[in-house]
Amino acid sequence: MYTNYLDLDSRNGQLVHVWPVPYEATASFAKGTLDGPRSLLQASYEIETWDQELGADLADLAHFETIPFFPAPVSGPQDCYRQLLAALQKRLDPGSDFLLTLGGEHSLALAPIEFYRRHYPELVVLQLDAHADLRQEFQGSRYSHACVMARAREQGAALAQVGIRSLCREESGTIDRDRGTGLLTLFAWETGSPVEAAARVREFIDQRPLYISFDADVLDPSIMPGTGTPEPGGLSYTWLNNFWSGLFSGVRLLGMDFCETSPLPGCGVVSESVAVKCINKILLTYLLHHRLESWI
Numbered sequence: 001m002y003t004n005y006l007d008l009d010s011r012n013g014q015l016v017h018v019w020p021v022p023y024e025a026t027a028s029f030a031k032g033t034l035d036g037p038r039s040l041l042q043a044s045y046e047i048e049t050w051d052q053e054l055g056a057d058l059a060d061l062a063h064f065e066t067i068p069f070f071p072a073p074v075s076g077p078q079d080c081y082r083q084l085l086a087a088l089q090k091r092l093d094p095g096s097d098f099l100l101t102l103g104g105e106h107s108l109a110l111a112p113i114e115f116y117r118r119h120y121p122e123l124v125v126l127q128l129d130a131h132a133d134l135r136q137e138f139q140g141s142r143y144s145h146a147c148v149m150a151r152a153r154e155q156g157a158a159l160a161q162v163g164i165r166s167l168c169r170e171e172s173g174t175i176d177r178d179r180g181t182g183l184l185t186l187f188a189w190e191t192g193s194p195v196e197a198a199a200r201v202r203e204f205i206d207q208r209p210l211y212i213s214f215d216a217d218v219l220d221p222s223i224m225p226g227t228g229t230p231e232p233g234g235l236s237y238t239w240l241n242n243f244w245s246g247l248f249s250g251v252r253l254l255g256m257d258f259c260e261t262s263p264l265p266g267c268g269v270v271s272e273s274v275a276v277k278c279i280n281k282i283l284l285t286y287l288l289h290h291r292l293e294s295w296i
């Protein structure tokens with residue numbers, strides 16, 4: 001049984017609280033993300049913490065404490081949101097604690113977002129996703145995975161979206177109407193170079209604190225086949241790595257989630273390995289920037 005993220009003996013640098021949330025209730029297409037957190041913990045044991053590209057070791061800059069799996073209620077996504085938020089408030093301090101939430105379906109991201117937003121009303125959410133998740137309601141619920149960013153915005157978060165390529169007419173209208181007023185949407189076909197995209201998002205963030213909500217399906221299904229609603233035309237791993245390198249200068253990252261990984265029995269361990277590589281790259285790139293800036 002894998003109970004920790006990574007398998008480090010050291011306790012260096014930033015403490016990252018890891019909360020696995022095996023929740024899957026509103027997933028509307030292929031199922032399997034219930035097993036996402038376990039598969040990510042398992043894959044994390046197999047991934048090198050040394051990053052040759054960045055010339056640094058995640059084990060020198062961070063250590064991880066994994067909270068026992070969140071016992072998600074079966075009574076629906078709104079209850080899950082309320083209970084997870086209450087549990088976060090009881091266990092962690094949004095002013096000082098860095099939280100990495102492992103999903104599970106994307107609806108669960110609302111709780112950590114709100115957890116930080118109540119402490120930092122200026123919070124900016126950076127959503128990496130194939131889907132806009134801006135529906136007012138989906139299949140009878142306002143707390144479905146398809147509505148998560150509509151709720152986050154309603155509660156006051158500013159939202160930058162990157163890699164979006166699947167949305168309904170209603171969501172398209174919302175983006176047209178709200179562009180420039182607390183909403184930045186970079187569709188997958190207009191992201192351009194990672195350096196340009198990072199500059200646009202960086203400008204949007206300005207001085208505000210950042211939270212990252214990463215839906216696995218933002219990646220191209222050729223490298224992330226294990227996800228509930230795959231969409232062609234996604235971002236590459238290399239594009240994202242260069243994006244992070246351009247993003248974090250002067251930015252304070254509070255926490256992040258990684259959702260919607262569904263381990264696929266026929267695909268080996270591709271999806272969960274790619275997921276862990278993405279998480280580790282974000283953390284290491286950020287912590288390197290952060291360390292550099294705190295020296296100045």
Ligand SMILES: [Mn+2]
Binds near residue numbers: 229
């Ligand atoms: Mn999605």
